[in-house]
Amino acid sequence: MEITFLGTSSAVPSKYRNHAGIILKYFKDTMLFDCGEGTQRQLTYAKISPMKIDKIFLSHYHGDHILGLAGLIQSMGFRGRTEDLNIYGPKGLEKLINVVSNYGFFKIDFNINIHEIGEGIVIETDEYIIRSIIAEHNVDNIAYSIYEKKKPRFLREKAIELGVPVGPSFGKLHNGEEVEINGKIIKPEQVLGEPRIGKKITYSGDTRPCEKMVELACDSDVLIHEATYEDKDKDKAIEHCHSTSKEAAEIAKLANVKLLVLTHISSRYTTDLNIKNEAKEIFENTAVADDFMEIKIEKDKAKIRFRKLLSLNEEQA
Amino acid sequence: MEITFLGTSSAVPSKYRNHAGIILKYFKDTMLFDCGEGTQRQLTYAKISPMKIDKIFLSHYHGDHILGLAGLIQSMGFRGRTEDLNIYGPKGLEKLINVVSNYGFFKIDFNINIHEIGEGIVIETDEYIIRSIIAEHNVDNIAYSIYEKKKPRFLREKAIELGVPVGPSFGKLHNGEEVEINGKIIKPEQVLGEPRIGKKITYSGDTRPCEKMVELACDSDVLIHEATYEDKDKDKAIEHCHSTSKEAAEIAKLANVKLLVLTHISSRYTTDLNIKNEAKEIFENTAVADDFMEIKIEKDKAKIRFRKLLSLNEEQA
Numbered sequence: 174m175e176i177t178f179l180g181t182s183s184a185v186p187s188k189y190r191n192h193a194g195i196i197l198k199y200f201k202d203t204m205l206f207d208c209g210e211g212t213q214r215q216l217t218y219a220k221i222s223p224m225k226i227d228k229i230f231l232s233h234y235h236g237d238h239i240l241g242l243a244g245l246i247q248s249m250g251f252r253g254r255t256e257d258l259n260i261y262g263p264k265g266l267e268k269l270i271n272v273v274s275n276y277g278f279f280k281i282d283f284n285i286n287i288h289e290i291g292e293g294i295v296i297e298t299d300e301y302i303i304r305s306i307i308a309e310h311n312v313d314n315i316a317y318s319i320y321e322k323k324k325p326r327f328l329r330e331k332a333i334e335l336g337v338p339v340g341p342s343f344g345k346l347h348n349g350e351e352v353e354i355n356g357k358i359i360k361p362e363q364v365l366g367e368p369r370i371g372k373k374i375t376y377s378g379d380t381r382p383c384e385k386m387v388e389l390a391c392d393s394d395v396l397i398h399e400a401t402y403e404d405k406d407k408d409k410a411i412e413h414c415h416s417t418s419k420e421a422a423e424i425a426k427l428a429n430v431k432l433l434v435l436t437h438i439s440s441r442y443t444t445d446l447n448i449k450n451e452a453k454e455i456f457e458n459t460a461v462a463d464d465f466m467e468i469k470i471e472k473d474k475a476k477i478r479f480r481k482l483l484s485l486n487e488e489q490a
Numbered sequence: 491m492e493i494t495f496l497g498t499s500s501a502v503p504s505k506y507r508n509h510a511g512i513i514l515k516y517f518k519d520t521m522l523f524d525c526g527e528g529t530q531r532q533l534t535y536a537k538i539s540p541m542k543i544d545k546i547f548l549s550h551y552h553g554d555h556i557l558g559l560a561g562l563i564q565s566m567g568f569r570g571r572t573e574d575l576n577i578y579g580p581k582g583l584e585k586l587i588n589v590v591s592n593y594g595f596f597k598i599d600f601n602i603n604i605h606e607i608g609e610g611i612v613i614e615t616d617e618y619i620i621r622s623i624i625a626e627h628n629v630d631n632i633a634y635s636i637y638e639k640k641k642p643r644f645l646r647e648k649a650i651e652l653g654v655p656v657g658p659s660f661g662k663l664h665n666g667e668e669v670e671i672n673g674k675i676i677k678p679e680q681v682l683g684e685p686r687i688g689k690k691i692t693y694s695g696d697t698r699p700c701e702k703m704v705e706l707a708c709d710s711d712v713l714i715h716e717a718t719y720e721d722k723d724k725d726k727a728i729e730h731c732h733s734t735s736k737e738a739a740e741i742a743k744l745a746n747v748k749l750l751v752l753t754h755i756s757s758r759y760t761t762d763l764n765i766k767n768e769a770k771e772i773f774e775n776t777a778v779a780d781d782f783m784e785i786k787i788e789k790d791k792a793k794i795r796f797r798k799l800l801s802l803n804e805e806q807a
Contacts, residue, residue, distance in 0.1 A: 184568055185565065185568065185569075186530065186531045186534065187534060188534055188535060191531065210527055210528060210530070210531070210557075210558070210560075210561040211527060211528040211531055213503065213527070214503045214508065214527070214528055217503065217504065217505055218505060234594045234595050235594055235595055235596070236560065236561060236564040236593070236594045236596055238594075239593075239594050240527075240560050240561045240564075240593065240594065241527070243527075243553065243557050243560075243593075244527040244553060244557045247553040247557075248502065251501055251502065252502075268592075269593075269594070272589055272592045272593050273593070275585075275589045276553070276556075276557065276560075276586075276589050276590070276593070277551045277552055277553045277555075277556050277557065277586070278551050278552055278629050279552070279553055312595050
């Protein structure tokens with residue numbers, strides 16, 4: 174599970190932050206969450222091929238989350254893509270893709286599968302589940318949670334008690350198959366523990382803090398939550414249906430997540446120190462995302478690697 | 491007359507080159523020629539406010555020249571613009587603006603005046619003229635020429651011969667007013683020389699080399715011409731209706747321009763040395779545009795200032 178931030182600004186981009194975009198590499202899939210203007214070029218900087226993206230998840234249809242879609246799709250066509258592209262988003266996706274498909278002269282040779290979604294299971298594969306809720310923004314905004322399916326614990330003592338001999342039958346039962354022992358059928362559920370989930374990340378899109386976010390983010394390894402404003406601008410957060418970093422931290426605490434990563438930072442602030450420190454007062458394990466920051470989740474631990482644009486480092490030096 | 495390149499790539503952006511966009515500051519106007527994806531952010535880097543742009547001229551409707559329009563317009567709205575925005579472009583502009591106006595949820599409080607144009611005079615003010623031709627691309631592509639109106643020379647000897655006394659009457663006649671001298675009307679055309687033009691720049695958009703470009707660019711101080719390909723890829727230039735740098739240089743030579751600036755460079759090349767040198771063999775005073783390069787035309791001389799992104803410098807160092 175590897176996360177790369179392509180853009181971390183709110184409505185107005187800055188020299189340091191491009192519009193929203195997050196890449197999630199997960200099993201064999203490369204997924205893109207939101208696609209602000211300039212995403213195709215940010216991918217170049219991040220050395221990720223746009224051709225590898227097979228699923229795009231949009232939180233909502235404000236420009237800073239979707240204006241890169243036209244360029245990304247045209248670029249895929251230009252490079253000769255033939256594989257289907259799956260796009261997920263709230264109500265209105267079909268209209269949006271229709272607009273994008275008419276933006277200038279171009280030709281693509283691949284299908285775009287449009288998935289207008291609400292709340293519930295968005296995708297379930299053998300390996301993972303993606304679940305969505307509608308959060309609290311001034312337009313429909315979908316928050317996504319992605320979590321690994323993990324086999325329940327195998328109750329070894331219970332199996333032995335039921336007469337299952339130590340050996341290949343253990344593996345079969347753990348993989349969900351029945352076995353026959355001396356003419357008696359042993360079912361997996363007899364020897365398996367409670368359902369478990371593996372690594373989990375949650376992305377809020379744009380939202381006011383809300384209970385549904387707490388429930389969706391519950392026990393996440395990483396919660397990526399918007400934090401457009403500092404606490405002193407809470408009135409603006411309320412007016413524009415965004416969150417302050419303090420409010421995001423409250424959600425992280427209530428949801429018992431391991432790491433909170435703040436993004437969608439307003440370009441009005443010349444430093445993100447207040448954003449970070451105000452959150453840390455409430456939830457210690459907080460980071461503020463930068464463009465090109467990477468997070469690798471390995472064995473229950475999230476490792477963060479900052480990889481700012483060279484220009485930024487030079488200017489700060 | 492001050493030119494700033496915001497983007498200099500062709501269809502695919504690179505780390506070093508964003509999609510097409512050129513700012514021209516001219517008298518009190520700030521004009522934008524083409525508006526590729528990411529233009530609003532490039533403006534931030536160039537320290538030019540998008541609010542100052544009052545006229546946008548589009549060459550044609552391929553994505554790399556227009557996908558930044560939606561973001562730029564939404565950004566103007568977000569910042570509270572109320573002044574009209576004038577957009578010029580070939581046939582199809584109304585449809586394009588309709589698409590852009592439906593790309594996501596947003597609200598703007600200013601009018602967009604749509605000017606679908608063909609060949610001829612696009613704008614004539616007291617100070618300058620903008621003229622257009624349709625060049626040779628695989629879709630309608632407009633090339634623009636912008637030139638200063640310059641008063642014709644005042645024929646002092648002729649005026650004296652006609653009995654005009656040295657004094658304020660000279661100024662009136664030079665400014666196009668008639669004067670009466672001893673009951674006799676003297677008309678300006680009797681004492682003015684041939685029509686003259688002042689500083690002139692020409693921008694090709696995307697095109698094969700063509701005679702109309704030579705005619706449009708004639709005697710320009712600066713010709714900004716596309717040079718997508720090196721000479722060895724001339725077959726691709728022909729196939730995709732673009733120019734090689736050699737071909738652009740031939741146009742510059744035939745049009746007797748002072749400075750040729752090459753742009754729209756394919757990202758397939760890791761260096762622009764061949765692009766430059768192949769052109770220089772034919773037309774010595776050639777430069778290859780970089781993002782954020784500025785050209786100031788002062789007293790018949792064009793001064794170039796390179797202002798590459800710090801990241802580029804650092805990586806090259």
